[in-house]
Amino acid sequence: xxxxxxxxEINGDFSAIIVKGANPEVPPTDTELVYMDPVCGxxxxxxxxxxxxxxxxxxxxSEYPRLVKMKKVATKSPSMHAFWRE
Numbered sequence: 001x002x003x004x005x006x007x008x009e010i011n012g013d014f015s016a017i018i019v020k021g022a023n024p025e026v027p028p029t030d031t032e033l034v035y036m037d038p039v040c041g042x043x044x045x046x047x048x049x050x051x052x053x054x055x056x057x058x059x060x061x062s063e064y065p066r067l068v069k070m071k072k073v074a075t076k077s078p079s080m081h082a083f084w085r086e
Contacts, residue, residue: 016028039073040065040068040069043064044068048061048062
């Protein structure tokens with residue numbers, strides 16, 4: 001089996017939470033802002049990625065957002081040129 005580029009899609013809902021000391025995790029209020037790295041985008045919400053086939057782990061990528069950002073910055077895609085001019 002061959003997986004083609006751009007043939008895998010992840011769907012889901014995203015909810016931001018804030019941990020304040022001993023308080024339980026709560027959603028941000030209207031006065032609190034949640035920022036996301038503009039280079040990583042939604043990829044920044046994944047800590048690690050594990051690929052498996054037939055119950056066999058093929059690959060594990062730790063620090064996935066870091067890898068995504070390094071690849072985007074290294075390749076300097078057209079969207080990155082606009083990012084660095086700002």
